[in-house]
Amino acid sequence: MDFSSKLLENAVYEMSQLPGIGKRTALRLVLHLLKQPEERTNLLSEALTDLRAKVNFCKSCHNISDTEICEICSNHKRDKSLVCVVEDIRDVMAIESTSQYNGLYHVLGGKISPMEGIGPQDLSIVSLVNRVKEGEVKELIFALSSTMEGDTTNFYIYKQLEGLDVTTSTIARGIAVGDELEYADEVTLGRSILNRIPFENSIKAS
Amino acid sequence: MDFSSKLLENAVYEMSQLPGIGKRTALRLVLHLLKQPEERTNLLSEALTDLRAKVNFCKSCHNISDTEICEICSNHKRDKSLVCVVEDIRDVMAIESTSQYNGLYHVLGGKISPMEGIGPQDLSIVSLVNRVKEGEVKELIFALSSTMEGDTTNFYIYKQLEGLDVTTSTIARGIAVGDELEYADEVTLGRSILNRIPFENSIKAS
Numbered sequence: 302m303d304f305s306s307k308l309l310e311n312a313v314y315e316m317s318q319l320p321g322i323g324k325r326t327a328l329r330l331v332l333h334l335l336k337q338p339e340e341r342t343n344l345l346s347e348a349l350t351d352l353r354a355k356v357n358f359c360k361s362c363h364n365i366s367d368t369e370i371c372e373i374c375s376n377h378k379r380d381k382s383l384v385c386v387v388e389d390i391r392d393v394m395a396i397e398s399t400s401q402y403n404g405l406y407h408v409l410g411g412k413i414s415p416m417e418g419i420g421p422q423d424l425s426i427v428s429l430v431n432r433v434k435e436g437e438v439k440e441l442i443f444a445l446s447s448t449m450e451g452d453t454t455n456f457y458i459y460k461q462l463e464g465l466d467v468t469t470s471t472i473a474r475g476i477a478v479g480d481e482l483e484y485a486d487e488v489t490l491g492r493s494i495l496n497r498i499p500f501e502n503s504i505k506a507s
Numbered sequence: 508m509d510f511s512s513k514l515l516e517n518a519v520y521e522m523s524q525l526p527g528i529g530k531r532t533a534l535r536l537v538l539h540l541l542k543q544p545e546e547r548t549n550l551l552s553e554a555l556t557d558l559r560a561k562v563n564f565c566k567s568c569h570n571i572s573d574t575e576i577c578e579i580c581s582n583h584k585r586d587k588s589l590v591c592v593v594e595d596i597r598d599v600m601a602i603e604s605t606s607q608y609n610g611l612y613h614v615l616g617g618k619i620s621p622m623e624g625i626g627p628q629d630l631s632i633v634s635l636v637n638r639v640k641e642g643e644v645k646e647l648i649f650a651l652s653s654t655m656e657g658d659t660t661n662f663y664i665y666k667q668l669e670g671l672d673v674t675t676s677t678i679a680r681g682i683a684v685g686d687e688l689e690y691a692d693e694v695t696l697g698r699s700i701l702n703r704i705p706f707e708n709s710i711k712a713s
Contacts, residue, residue: 303603305578305596306571308558315554318547319536330525332596334555335562335571341524342559346552348521349540352514353548356541365512365541372511390511390538397509 361432363408363425365390373397373405380404382439386429386458388412388451392444404442407432412445412454421457429458433467443471473498567638569614569631571596579603579611586610588645592635592664594618594657598650610648613638618651618660627663635664639673649677679704 304310309331316327334342358364359371362384366372373379373393383404387393393406409424432438441462445451459469475493476485485493510516515537522533540548564570565577568590572578579585579599589610593599599612615630638644647668651657665675681699682691691699 303600305565305599306562306573308554308561308573309571312554312558315551318551320539321532321535326527328597328600329527331555331558333526334559339559342555345521345524346556348514348518349537349548350552352518352537353540353545355514356512359511365515367512367514391534393511394509394534 358408362406363410363428364393364406378403381437383442384429384432384438384440385442385444387444388446396444404440407441409445409454412448412450413457414450424454426458426461430461430465433462433465436466438467440468440470443469447474564614568612569616569634570599570612584609587643589648590635590638590644590646591648591650593650594652602650610646613647615651615660618654618656619663620656630660632664632667636667636671639668639671642672644673646674646676649675653680 304313312331313324313327316322316330317324319327322330334345355367357366357368359366359374360369361374362371364371364373368375380403384407385396385402385404386407386409387396388409388411390408393408396402396406407425407429409426409429411419411424413419413421413424429441433441441458443455443458445454455471462469473496474489475496476482476489482490510519518537519530519533522528522536523530525533528536540551561573563572563574565572565580566575567580568577570577570579574581586609590613591602591608591610592613592615593602594615594617596614599614602608602612613631613635615632615635617625617630619625619627619630635647639647647664649661649664651660661677668675679702680695681702682688682695688696
């Protein structure tokens, strides 16, 4: 693209560095900002720099937080014997929005992936093991993605916990509520038969 | 969504004010910035505020420019008797990238659209008429979108030019190069037959 302004070119370049934003979209976004009052751009810029400069992660669970210990960890009504292990902050939000979980979290910051050069030392696994060693945690719930990397990470953590007094579980995999059997993939359907649950439990859940 | 951080919530909110960016995408973009070095965020913020604060529009053609008169208008090799009337800056870039046009431009900043409350006074039509009155411009090429609003704008400008010594033309509408006839819409195909051009001209163009 042929820009008549260096300032515009620069803004479009920086915007197009965001994931999923190409040059054309970046240009559309930047031109939109130009049409809006100057305040809009300043609010956006400030919000981003502010977040980046002052961002804080909970010392206990590594969730994003404005305080040293996040709201979830410091909530006395939460069950501190239950810890749900997730990949990133978005998973915490997803589970919180179900209102079905009353325990704490542990955000790993990713999953073990040799292809992307992410090893166990890049994730907050040591601090998870330490949390378990402190003794208050009775059950870990693995809620990582159901992929090769997710399974590897689950297994790695499981091995690290050997000899410690903690139960481990993974979230149930199966046919999504509302889905029709004929369209489900074979692996999911197979697993959902193997890991069937007593009918009484399914009545209680709904 | 339930954010555990006000800073994060604020950044996501501001990001989601951009067109076509929903809350989920905004969250993805903001979390991406968090994973990148702090400099990335600062470069983006600065580029945006810089552009918004220092942005300049060419006094002659209203194209975006870092100087008072843009590079195109101040280029002595350009044909100053030819002015192409376009809606916005992106159209200038699109035409420039064809390398087929050697005249100047006039950026209207939109098109007349009573539905959106945009009247002739919101567009740079007066300055276009003044440019023509100065006498150097011999031909205006209308290159607005082929919509009701585009046609209305063309006609409004055409009426304003009555009595002035200037030729007006519009860019050709027809079947796109590489397109098959059977898939073309009737209006375009009909127009392309009515506005057929001598075969010799089509040989010259290719």
